Structures are given as structure tokens and as C-alpha cells.
Amino acid sequence: MTINNIIQTLRYIDIDGETTQYILEQIGMDEQMAIQLATKYPKVVQEHLNELETNKYEDTADKLLGISDDWGYSDIKEHLKWLINNPNEIADGYDKSVFKTSNIDAIMNEVRIRL
Numbered sequence: 522m523t524i525n526n527i528i529q530t531l532r533y534i535d536i537d538g539e540t541t542q543y544i545l546e547q548i549g550m551d552e553q554m555a556i557q558l559a560t561k562y563p564k565v566v567q568e569h570l571n572e573l574e575t576n577k578y579e580d581t582a583d584k585l586l587g588i589s590d591d592w593g594y595s596d597i598k599e600h601l602k603w604l605i606n607n608p609n610e611i612a613d614g615y616d617k618s619v620f621k622t623s624n625i626d627a628i629m630n631e632v633r634i635r636l
Contacts (some may be wrong), residue, residue: 539630574627575618584615597632601625 531541535596559566585597592600604611607621620629 576622577616578627578631581615581619581628582635585628585632586635594629594632594636598625598629601628 536544540541542551585601586592588600589596601620602625605622605625606615608620611617611620
């Protein structure tokens with residue numbers, strides 16, 4: 522079977538992205554493809570990574586706002602700082618990678634938007 526036959530077959534079965542990823546993983550080419558795509562489309566990759574980071578901040582802000590209806594901006598910020606200083610107290614369900622001093626402003630900006 523030639524490369525062109527394989528491409529035609531994949532087009533015929535209307536393969537989706539997840540299946541393509543699975544095939545690449547099965548043949549051991551997923552990391553190589555990631556590098557090639559990141560090299561070819563660096564802006565797209567960076568935009569997507571920025572979006573993922575923003576989503577983490579939004580999710581964290583939503584969870585912090587759900588702790589107490591009585592809490593205002595300063596209460597939430599104080600609690601966020603406490604969690605950063607006491608990482609063992611961070612509840613399950615939070616993305617613990619977000620709890621860094623350098624992320625306080627980004628998280629609190631999302632809190633401000635939602636208040």
C-alpha cells in the first residue's frame with residue numbers, strides 16, 4: 522500500500538483529529554508530530570497555550586467564588602494567598618499548578634470580572 526492509498530483511505534473514512542492522534546500514538550510518531558506542528562505553526566500553538574492558561578484562571582476564579590456567597594474581592598484574594606502558602610489545603614478539583622504567587626493578578630482579574 523502506498524502513502525497515497527493510505528491518505529485516500531483516511532479521507533474516505535472521514536477520520537477525525539482524535540483518531541489521527543491515536544494512530545500517531547500507536548506508530549510512535551505523536552511527539553515528533555507535535556514538534557513538527559509547533560515548529561510550523563508557532564503562533565497557533567502559543568495562542569492555544571495562552572487560552573488554556575486563561576481557562577485555568579477562569580476555572581479557579583469560579584471555584585473560589587463558590588466558597589462563600591458572603592465573600593468579596595478582598596476575602597477571596599486573602600484566601601487565594603493563604604492557599605498558595607498552604608498547598609496541602611487545596612481541595613481536590615482545583616488545578617494546583619495555578620496556585621503560584623505569579624498568577625494572583627490573573628486569577629483575581631477573573632474574579633473581578635465575575636463579581
